[in-house]
Amino acid sequence: MSSMDIERAQLALFTELAEIARTLGSPHRLMLLQHVAQGARSVERLAELTGLSVANASQHLQHLKRNNLVATERDGKRVLYSLAGGPINEVLGALTRLAEHQRAEIHSVISDSFTQRERLEGISREELLERLRDSSVTLLDVRPQEEFAMGHLPGAINIPVEVLEEHLSMLPQDHELVAYCRGPHCVLSTSAVDTLRKKGIKARLLDAGFPEWKAAGLTVETGV
Amino acid sequence: MSSMDIERAQLALFTELAEIARTLGSPHRLMLLQHVAQGARSVERLAELTGLSVANASQHLQHLKRNNLVATERDGKRVLYSLAGGPINEVLGALTRLAEHQRAEIHSVISDSFTQRERLEGISREELLERLRDSSVTLLDVRPQEEFAMGHLPGAINIPVEVLEEHLSMLPQDHELVAYCRGPHCVLSTSAVDTLRKKGIKARLLDAGFPEWKAAGLTVETGV
DNA sequence: CCTTGAATCAATCAATCCATTGAATTATTC
DNA sequence: GAATAATTCAATGGATTGATTGATTCAAGG
Structure with missing residues (x-):
């Protein structure tokens, strides 16, 4: 050669x-x-x-x-x-992480980097399963009702982001919340967590979204 | 919101x-x-x-x-x-994997997929360290001499791909070879492994390249 | 200060990309 | 097989990209 x-x-x-x-x-x-x-x-x-x-x-x-x-x-x-098949989500995920890294670098100079660190802190599937077992968290699906009906994580409650602020009373007060939506590069759940934090409600982000969950072969519920 | x-x-x-x-x-x-x-x-x-x-x-x-x-x-x-800093290599790696996946899908239809599966089978850093310890493999750096001199994996021998075929005699016959170059998206080592396999010499690919090795904080040798 | 070497800027042209429009396909349904 | 609904194709014009050329900036050294 x-x-x-x-x-x-x-x-x-x-x-x-x-x-x-x-x-x-x-x-x-x-x-x-x-x-x-x-x-x-x-x-x-x-x-x-x-x-x-x-x-x-x-x-x-x-x-x-x-x-x-x-x-x-x-x-x-x-x-x-x-x-299509193949590691497409990996590429998008890596891209998103890179973008977030770059944005974080800029912000850490400009802003006080306030909740920046915390914002990115997600919960993993494994940890989630663990915490669901002893029901110390509540799962929150922030996608539109329509998508929720097509399938969602077991036990999740559905409050689309658009109406989140008006439905805060539906949330359990004693549990920590874990929000998820369409995947790691979906901003719905990030917005949701932001909103909740501002109201003083403990909330975290699920690293994955519904598609990842399904792809991992975990159980799924349908209907409302 | x-x-x-x-x-x-x-x-x-x-x-x-x-x-x-x-x-x-x-x-x-x-x-x-x-x-x-x-x-x-x-x-x-x-x-x-x-x-x-x-x-x-x-x-x-x-x-x-x-x-x-x-x-x-x-x-x-x-x-x-x-x-620059940040997970740039992750993005490139994911991209490469996606491309390889797609190519593999095409080839598995067109060609007999002959050594295709084997070609992609790399050796991990951990496994490499293990096998180096009991010296059951020989490390082969196929980058240009110049880059080799700037730093290489400990114990590696340097034969640039261009001259590989003329220097087959320099290779140990009893050891399996592990080739590496600049990283996962560098074709030098892939070419090398192809060449070696055609000559009937056992050879595998290192998943990572020199930059990853260095980034992982592992030891590095310099000079020729 | 003027020259030299290294990199960037500015301007140009060809090639490509993107959105829009209206026509043409394709599978279904009556 | 004609009518219809969903998607795709083809053609247009405007905007963006990529490579080339020559001029310009920037730092170092005589």
Whole structure:
């Protein structure tokens, strides 16, 4: 193997990696990905969820598909998009951590870094299972009711973030809360924890979201 | 927090993530990153290493810098670029794994998937340390001599990939070989293992590269 | 202070990307 | 098989990106 070949191989690999990275390099595609990660969705639905035009969403989805980030399946007259296999969540997770790291570095200079440290402190699946067993925490699902109905963690109560402030009374006062939503790169639960902390309620973040939980083969409840 | 705010926060986060992803979305920038990850380098050197023009390399480097992926430092009349802090390698690693996963899926359909499975099977740092202790393996550093001299794993022998085939006789026949180079997303060692396997020599890949080793605080030798 | 070497800036052009529009496919249903 | 609903294709124009060139800044040394 000549050094020429090696350089070509390097370039080929990097070109491949770059193409994937570029595919992730659009806020709209990331949004689509996030929604697709919740389960199979039609193009129309995804367009609605993201506020894009149908044609535009379709094109972005095809872009994602070309790079094997999503898969399609036909269901009657609609096409359902779902997340492709492979460690896609790992990439998004690593990206998010990197972004958070960078943001933290900036903030630690500008702001007093006040609850910054605490904010990022999540609870792991293992710890959660442990604490659920002796029921020392309450699980809070902050996704929209609709998604909650499609499946949620066992024992979780559902209060969408939008209505959280009006429903604080529904929360148990003596338990610590653990909030979760769609995954590590979903801000719903982060917002929720912020809100709760401001009200003086103890709340933490689950490291994972519903998709991760399901993927890990753990039990899931459906319905309201 | 209204649902409007949440959507804005979502969008802001995704825009941030997308920007980082876009920055990684160019083969040339990935190449620069890879070289920069080896240690501080001047613009001219990096241009030379990647085959880019100086001005072009400079611009790409600045792009990387704007997104906090590299840092600069002045040394006399030259500017040295080095890798910024944060989990950058995790992102690249996850990306590489995703790409490999996708490639594996394609190959498993097209080709007979022959040594594909084996190719990806790396040896971990822990296992390596173990096997080095009872010296049942030989470590092979396949980077250029120059980089080897700047630092390498203890006990490693240096045969750059370019000259590997001509120097097979230098290899111990009874030991299994473990090849490593610049990191998980460096193809040098993969090429080397391929070459060796074709010659019927047992060889495996180290999961990590020299930078990871150093970062883990393990001992390092310098000189030739 | 002027020269030299190293890096960056500014301006340009080609190539690509993104959103929009309206037409064309595809599978279903009557 | 015609009508319909869902998605995709094709074409357009505006914005962004990437590489190249030449000029400019910046630090060091005579």
